[in-house]
Amino acid sequence: MDPILASIIEQVKVDVTTPTQEQDNVNQLEEVSRSFISDTITVPTKEMFAYAMRTSLGDDVYSEPSTIALEAHIAKLTGKEAALFVSSGTMGNQLAIRSHLQQPPNSIICDVRAHINKYEGGGAAIHSGHHLTLKDIEPHVVFGTDVHSAPTRLICLENTLDGTIMPQTDINEIADFAHKNGILMHLDGARLWHVAAETRSPIDELCAPFDSASLCFSKGLGAPVGTCLVGPKAFIQKARWFRKIFGGGMRQTGVLAGSIAYALTHNFALLPKVHALAKHLQAGLDELQVGILSPAETCMVFYDPTTIGVEYWEVTDRAAALPKPITLSGSRLVVHIQTSPDAVDDFLSLIKTLKQEKIQAGIVPSKEGVVDSDGMRNIYVKSKRPSTPTPRT
Ligand SMILES: Cc1ncc(COP(=O)(O)O)c(C=O)c1O
Known part of the structure; x- marks a missing residue:
């Protein structure tokens, strides 16, 4: 072989495993079993990957059989016409917002605590008590053609939100109001699985008030990657287009669809x-x-x-x-x-x-609890050691 090519071949090669990878993975599972930071940290199991290895090997941009089978299953499960497999919850929500909103001017309403607002850069956001109700939303809806305003086109709800369940009666009330006024409804259902398991409600019932929904597989269900966005056929077709534009068109996703199918089949029940x-x-x-x-x-x-x-x-x-x-x-x-x-x-x-x-030690507990600068209770508090004062020189 040409020695220059042989040298480049050697430069390109890489081994990303450690010499003790198998034991490291056992340790990782032990660490995860004693970590309370998130549910995204769960580790894929050998059984999950063994099933995933049996899936098809197509290119998802051109159509990938196992991924198509997953999308069809999720569309049916959620009672929607179509589903689109995307890389993350953020991608699912952002594609939904981009695909629903046509030309500006437009605005969305969501809970101030929602992932869409806090971590994805959202529009108008409001905050109430346990969950948003129609009474919270109504005063914030923008109607009309005043050029100074951006009419509300979309209401985004999150269920669960910080692990709490939004009552379906409130969701239905908001959806009725929205649809009567030509406003669309999107659900960030990253953890909708938990609502179904806890309230014994079928997934399609939970999704029925929404025009679109985004459901994650890599959180409570324990799959390594992936989310499905669901909605009407034309909406999903548009989202597929945007997914490609945003660089989210993936290729051999069969193994991911397989891991997800395993998670749905075995982990939802847990x-x-x-x-x-x-x-x-x-x-x-x-x-x-x-x-x-x-x-x-x-x-x-x-x-x-x-x-x-x-x-x-x-x-x-x-x-x-x-x-x-x-x-x-x-x-x-x-x-x-x-x-x-x-x-x-x-x-x-x-x-x-x-x-x-x-x-x-005779320490008297603080009675104030954790309060935000705007007087609202902030439930997300990071563990931060007080800084040690710098000694005077
Ligand atoms: C409720 C909710 N929605 C969306 C997301 C975004 O998901 P991802 O991290 O897959 O982009 C998260 C992430 O934790 C979330 O908790």
Whole structure:
């Protein structure tokens, strides 16, 4: 072989595995089973990948059989005409917004706490109590042709939102109002699976009030990648176009569709157990008089340890220093399909120990709880150690 080519071939080669990869992966699962930071961290299993290996090998931009089968299944499950496989929840929501909105002027309404607003750069956003109701939304809807305003074209709801379930009666009321006024409805259903499992409601019923919905597979269900956007045929055709323009057209997605099919078939059924574990976690916190910022309706609890005189960073540091460490990030505790029940109990006994230490030290708990600068309760609090003052020179 031409020595220059041979040298380039050598330069191109790479091995991304570690010498101890198999054991590293076992350790990763152990770490994930003791981490409360998110449900996106679950690790794909050998069984999932074994099934995924059996899927088709086509190019999804030109049509890929296993991916088409997944899209058809999700369209049927959600009661919509068509589905589009996309790389992420953000891509699903953003494609929905881009495909629904025609020419400016236009605006959308969503909850101020919604992923679409906080992490995807949204339009008009409002905030109420547990969930948005028609009463919250109505005053913010923009009608008419005043050139100074941007008429409301789309209402985006999120279910679950911070792990809480939006009552279907409120969703139906908002949708009736929206549709009577020519406003479209989109659902960020990244974790709609949890609503179905918890309320025993069929997915198509939950999606019925919406013109489009985005459902993630890589969160509670434990697949490695992927989301499906669903809606009318013409809308999905348009979204497919935008997906390509945004660089989201993927190629051999059969293995991803296979991982997702495995997750739907095997992992959805695990969600009631996940919710029960989250409720057990909350019950333990309640018993210790720890503040609850948002209750465990599904897989998340938001807690406030300052009610027992403990700061988030203290919990995080001590949890990380346990013989079998626990990973935390702040107020949000997420339970997932690979969470170990022992990790929940170890976390609760750590909180109990911290509480006893504070009592012994005569620490008086703060009564204020966590409040935002605008006076609203902020339930997302990051664990941050107070900075040590720089010594005077
Ligand atoms: C409710 C909700 N919607 C959308 C997203 C975005 O999903 P992704 O991270 O796949 O873009 C997230 C991410 O966690 C989410 O929690």
